[in-house]
Amino acid sequence: MFINVSNNLPRDISGCGISGFINTNGRRSSGRACVDSICMMRDRGNGLGAGFAVYGAYPEFRNYYAIHIIYQDNKAREETEEYLSTKLSIVQRGGIPTKKTKNIQSRPLFFVYFGKPRAQSDVAEIDEFREDQEDEFIVRLAMKINENIKGAYVISSGKNLGVFKGIGFPEDIAEMFMIDDYKGYCWIAHNRYPTNTPGWWGGAHPFSVLDWSVVHNGEISSYGINKRYLEMFKYNLNLKTDTEVISYLLDLLVRRHGLSLKEAALAFAPPFWTQIEKMNTDQKNKIEKIRRIYGSAMLNGPFAILVGFKGGLMGLSDRIKLRPLVVGQKGDTTYMASEESAIVGVVKELDRIWSPNAGEPVIAKLKPAVSARLFGKSNKTVRV
Amino acid sequence: MKWFKKVHHYLPPDFILERADDLCIRCKACVTQCSFDANFYDQKRNFIYTLQQNCVGCNRCVAYCPTEAIVVKNRPNPFREHSHWGAYYISGIKRRAYYGGTPVKSMGNDRPFPIYWDKLLLNASQVTNPSIDPLREPMELRTYIGRRPKYLKKGEALPPSIMLQTPIMIGAMSYGALSFNSVESIGRAVTMAGTFFNSGEGGLSRDHYKFSKHVIVQVASGRFGVHKEYLDIGSAIEIKIGQGAKPGIGGHLPGEKVSESISQARMIPKGTDALSPAPHHDIYSIEDLRQLIYALKEATRYSKPVIVKIAAVHNVAAIASGIARSGADAISIDGFKGGTGAAPEIIRNHVGIPIELALAAVDTRLRQEGIRNEVSIIASGGIRGSADAIKAIALGADAVYIGTAALITLGCTLCQQCHTGRCAWGITTQDPFLSKRVNPDIMSEHLYNLFNVWSLELKEIMGAMGVNSIESLRGNRLHLRGVGLSDRDLEILGVLPAGE
Numbered sequence: 001m002f003i004n005v006s007n008n009l010p011r012d013i014s015g016c017g018i019s020g021f022i023n024t025n026g027r028r029s030s031g032r033a034c035v036d037s038i039c040m041m042r043d044r045g046n047g048l049g050a051g052f053a054v055y056g057a058y059p060e061f062r063n064y065y066a067i068h069i070i071y072q073d074n075k076a077r078e079e080t081e082e083y084l085s086t087k088l089s090i091v092q093r094g095g096i097p098t099k100k101t102k103n104i105q106s107r108p109l110f111f112v113y114f115g116k117p118r119a120q121s122d123v124a125e126i127d128e129f130r131e132d133q134e135d136e137f138i139v140r141l142a143m144k145i146n147e148n149i150k151g152a153y154v155i156s157s158g159k160n161l162g163v164f165k166g167i168g169f170p171e172d173i174a175e176m177f178m179i180d181d182y183k184g185y186c187w188i189a190h191n192r193y194p195t196n197t198p199g200w201w202g203g204a205h206p207f208s209v210l211d212w213s214v215v216h217n218g219e220i221s222s223y224g225i226n227k228r229y230l231e232m233f234k235y236n237l238n239l240k241t242d243t244e245v246i247s248y249l250l251d252l253l254v255r256r257h258g259l260s261l262k263e264a265a266l267a268f269a270p271p272f273w274t275q276i277e278k279m280n281t282d283q284k285n286k287i288e289k290i291r292r293i294y295g296s297a298m299l300n301g302p303f304a305i306l307v308g309f310k311g312g313l314m315g316l317s318d319r320i321k322l323r324p325l326v327v328g329q330k331g332d333t334t335y336m337a338s339e340e341s342a343i344v345g346v347v348k349e350l351d352r353i354w355s356p357n358a359g360e361p362v363i364a365k366l367k368p369a370v371s372a373r374l375f376g377k378s379n380k381t382v383r384v
Numbered sequence: 385m386k387w388f389k390k391v392h393h394y395l396p397p398d399f400i401l402e403r404a405d406d407l408c409i410r411c412k413a414c415v416t417q418c419s420f421d422a423n424f425y426d427q428k429r430n431f432i433y434t435l436q437q438n439c440v441g442c443n444r445c446v447a448y449c450p451t452e453a454i455v456v457k458n459r460p461n462p463f464r465e466h467s468h469w470g471a472y473y474i475s476g477i478k479r480r481a482y483y484g485g486t487p488v489k490s491m492g493n494d495r496p497f498p499i500y501w502d503k504l505l506l507n508a509s510q511v512t513n514p515s516i517d518p519l520r521e522p523m524e525l526r527t528y529i530g531r532r533p534k535y536l537k538k539g540e541a542l543p544p545s546i547m548l549q550t551p552i553m554i555g556a557m558s559y560g561a562l563s564f565n566s567v568e569s570i571g572r573a574v575t576m577a578g579t580f581f582n583s584g585e586g587g588l589s590r591d592h593y594k595f596s597k598h599v600i601v602q603v604a605s606g607r608f609g610v611h612k613e614y615l616d617i618g619s620a621i622e623i624k625i626g627q628g629a630k631p632g633i634g635g636h637l638p639g640e641k642v643s644e645s646i647s648q649a650r651m652i653p654k655g656t657d658a659l660s661p662a663p664h665h666d667i668y669s670i671e672d673l674r675q676l677i678y679a680l681k682e683a684t685r686y687s688k689p690v691i692v693k694i695a696a697v698h699n700v701a702a703i704a705s706g707i708a709r710s711g712a713d714a715i716s717i718d719g720f721k722g723g724t725g726a727a728p729e730i731i732r733n734h735v736g737i738p739i740e741l742a743l744a745a746v747d748t749r750l751r752q753e754g755i756r757n758e759v760s761i762i763a764s765g766g767i768r769g770s771a772d773a774i775k776a777i778a779l780g781a782d783a784v785y786i787g788t789a790a791l792i793t794l795g796c797t798l799c800q801q802c803h804t805g806r807c808a809w810g811i812t813t814q815d816p817f818l819s820k821r822v823n824p825d826i827m828s829e830h831l832y833n834l835f836n837v838w839s840l841e842l843k844e845i846m847g848a849m850g851v852n853s854i855e856s857l858r859g860n861r862l863h864l865r866g867v868g869l870s871d872r873d874l875e876i877l878g879v880l881p882a883g884e
């Protein structure tokens with residue numbers, strides 16, 4: 001079930017179905033609706049990968065990073081846990097509950113650790129892992145494990161966020177992880193159709209780093225340069241999957257460079273120069289700047305993505321919309337999916353349903369009062 | 385000219401000109417067109433003779449002959465075949481012994497070194513990723529040359545840059561090396577194409593100041609023609625440290641080509657050789673380069689980007705990194721196949737490294753140091769077509785300079801006689817009779833066509849790859865695969881072998 005990730009595949013190509021929703025009042029609901037929705041689009045997967053991300057999964061530990069790790073074997077687990085204990089003060093740990101299902105024969109081990117960065121004693125490590133830069137600390141920690149520990153892979157590391165994914169159809173993965181038992185205010189899901197199959201659990205979507213999680217339908221033709229761009233900022237991409245660059249680019253542009261989510265979306269799928277020429281001077285200058293500085297972060301090729309982030313959900317398609325994306329709304333809940341069926345199949349009497357324009361981000365955020373309750377006032381959510 | 389045969393150092397002519405007598409109508413076009421005194425008309429015998437020794441194989445007479453009576457052929461190796469002592473070496477020795485000087489040549493290295501462009505292949509989309517049709521969908525080539533900040537800073541303007549509608553520019557060829565009409569044709573073509581040409585190191589004729597919005601002015605070690613107004617005219621300034629055809633040595637403009645108007649543009653006496661010193665005498669180290677960069681920026685009130693041009697030499701990556709940290713806004717790298725108006729043959733044929741490897745090494749190095757995105761890279765030195773250009777961009781260039789390709793558009797046949805000032809095509813000559821042969825009205829159109837067609841070809845290739853903007857291809861080496869390259873070559877180029 002684990003393959004040697006350092007194979008010669010420059011990356012893994014796939015087509016897919018994506019689906020997700022958010023309740024902007026922060027009302028948590030079970031994963032059932034999400035599972036039903038993604039299963040509406042069975043043709044968009046071929047049983048080689050599915051997964052779910054749920055925001056609001058661990059309210060009792062919401063101030064701790066929830067590190068989800070998959071292990072090939074106990075040896076990898078022991079090695080990782082030893083390393084983790086030098087880096088984190090862990091308040092709670094345990095195996096992620098799973099159920100035996102008839103369609104999934106072999107599978108790795110799943111563990112979750114709730115913790116916070118701890119001060120480093122090793123002189124060499126103090127510089128790299130700074131306790132005062134918590135988020136940066138966690139990103140580096142996850143990259144270190146993925147890179148150095150054979151058979152261990154961090155699949156999510158955000159707060160109050162859990163990612164559950166693997167090889168199988170979405171209904172099988174959901175059954176195995178008992179997705180129905182989790183509750184969250186924002187869900188995203190993925191049904192995968194890879195064209196080449198390193199049958200690997202870590203290669204399924206969502207891809208997640210810190211509070212970012214991404215599901216993706218498409219192929220990023222600019223992957224080669226996106227990856228080299230990220231490497232300049234010391235991101236190690238070891239999954240060889242297009243989608244990985246998206247979550248790291250979000251982390252770089254939004255968390256580290258301070259762009260708003262809309263600005264990041266402009267960098268990913270910018271308007272054409274001919275459109276920019278027609279804008280007013282302010283807008284023109286702004287977009288021209290983004291295009292010039294972040295040209296290497298542009299995502300080219302067909303894609304539709306759903307991005308879960310701290311306090312919200314974003315849908316975005318490429319700038320000529322080569323992959324589908326539909327958005328629906330009912331009351332305080334916003335739904336996004338590859339196909340209309342995935343929305344109308346689970347919610348009746350929508351207030352509104354539409355297809356956003358190519359390259360136009362659709363962003364749904366928690367109401368300010370809700371996010372203040374969830375994250376506290378000082379702990380800011382992402383700037384839209 | 386002396387016509388006696390030099391028996392001990394006899395060198396048979398390089399070319400054989402055959403004229404079919406039954407086709408020749410004695411129109412004498414070949415006589416008037418040949419600027420190398422190879423064709424003669426004998427009135428008494430009503431016959432056209434050819435002095436084969438003088439023929440440089442420029443094919444001007446062939447093109448002009450109305451009855452297709454003339455064929456110019458390469459002469460086969462006149463010496464006994466020898467796998468070690470080829471004709472190139474034998475005649476090289478004889479030439480040096482006889483003339484007592486080192487031969488000067490023009491155009492780029494003509495020795496059979498490997499061409500890496502021909503060992504790189506491009507990608508295309510199939511099924512999983514739709515290709516994009518450039519005739520129906522927008523396809524963007526717009527490119528900026530200049531410094532970029534590392535990240536977006538609110539309310540801060542971007543540093544000065546130049547904007548290209550297509551990532552192809554015309555590299556440094558001076559007025560002096562080129563005729564007035566050639567520069568005029570080039571200037572008009574880049575204006576129409578929305579890109580730039582480089583003035584080269586010989587200043588700019590006042591009549592060409594009108595190209596201000598499309599010219600990069602060069603400052604080289606001789607400082608010929610450099611003054612305040614010249615710097616102000618340029619859209620960007622390029623400091624020339626080295627040239628691919630002759631790394632380590634300065635420019636040469638033989639006195640024969642220094643006419644009245646060239647002498648004005650260069651600010652030197654008419655008829656004198658314009659020899660630039662090998663180094664800039666105010667740049668003996670990287671700190672000095674920084675001072676010159678800032679002196680030029682200061683002189684132009686930080687209003688235009690400063691490019692530093694270097695030849696591709698062995699440790700080009702480290703040098704480029706130093707330049708990037710010295711305030712340069714762009715680095716231009718010229719490979720060893722790059723052309724020249726005049727260079728010692730020994731340097732031209734043996735010094736420097738291929739642009740493909742140099743470019744890959746520089747891009748990789750600047751990435752390792754995390755500063756690649758802050759400067760632009762311009763690659764040059766033997767770009768023969770849009771495929772070479774796009775491979776350069778995928779290896780990591782922002783844009784390319786072309787030189788020889790532009791001259792071919794103006795009629796050049798690569799006879800390598802530019803340094804003689806006798807160019808039969810009127811391109812690299814100051815002889816008013818010859819330079820009339822380039823008609824700017826026509827040639828600017830042809831050159832514009834070349835820009836257009838290459839740009840279209842770039843779009844076709846990008847569309848096939850499924851990317852609709854050039855920045856997604858820049859440095860995207862996953863769209864390249866190598867064939868017939870060693871593991872080490874592949875490693876330096878940063879590309880996978882075909883099949884992987």
Ligand code: SF4
Nearest residue numbers: 418439440442443445
């Ligand atoms: S030098 Fe050129 S024009 Fe003169 S004879 Fe040779 S080919 Fe013809």
Ligand code: SF4
Nearest residue numbers: 796799800801802807
């Ligand atoms: S520019 Fe003229 S002299 Fe120079 S190589 Fe071309 S045809 Fe020959």
